[in-house]
Amino acid sequence: MNIRQAKTSDAAAIAPLFNQYREFYRQASDLQGAEAFLKARLENHESVILIAEENGEFIGFTQLYPTFSSVSMKRIYILNDLFVVPHARTKGAGGRLLSAAKDYAGQNGAKCLTLQTEHHNRKARSLYEQNGYEEDTGFVHYCLNVPAK
Known part of the structure; x- marks a missing residue:
């Protein structure tokens, strides 16, 4: 198994995985939108x-x-998405991706990696905790949905 940083030319090949990730979070399938979103990022x-x-x-x-x-005046990274195809979930890919993310953040001067997941996603929470992530009990997180104009 090889872990590497994606290039723009990889967007089409990543899009099916990104689409499955979004479907897990109850979003409608949109393969074209997924590819366009990744390519733009x-x-x-x-x-x-x-x-x-x-x-x-x-x-x-x-x-x-x-x-x-702003408080520490340092870069942080939000680990926003993590997805492994079902047939590969017992091969350690999730842990390897988390390790690579940690290495990348450290090499780029980040203070930390942050992430969030749904409360009921026990498998993901267990993986994160096995890789050194700790649940943040010191802060309350809020979200304000902003209507499109």
Whole structure:
């Protein structure tokens, strides 16, 4: 298994995985939209995508969004997406992607990686905790949905 940073030319091959990831979170399938979204993020250097590849097949990915902490005055990365295809979930790809994300963040001067997942996603939560992530009990997170105009 090889983990590497995605290039813009990989967007079409990552799109089916990204589409499955979105479907897991109850979004309608939109393969064309998925490819366009990923391509735009990569072309505009708005995210970093790390992909797990085995025997020429993309079996997983994680997407990192760079941002900053005003308090620490340092870069942080939001580990926004992590997905491994079902037939490869026992091969350690998720852990390898998390490790690669940690290495990437460290090499780029980040203070930390942050992420969120649904409360009931026990498998993901277990994987994150096995890889050193700790549940943040010190802050309450809010979300405001903004209607399109």
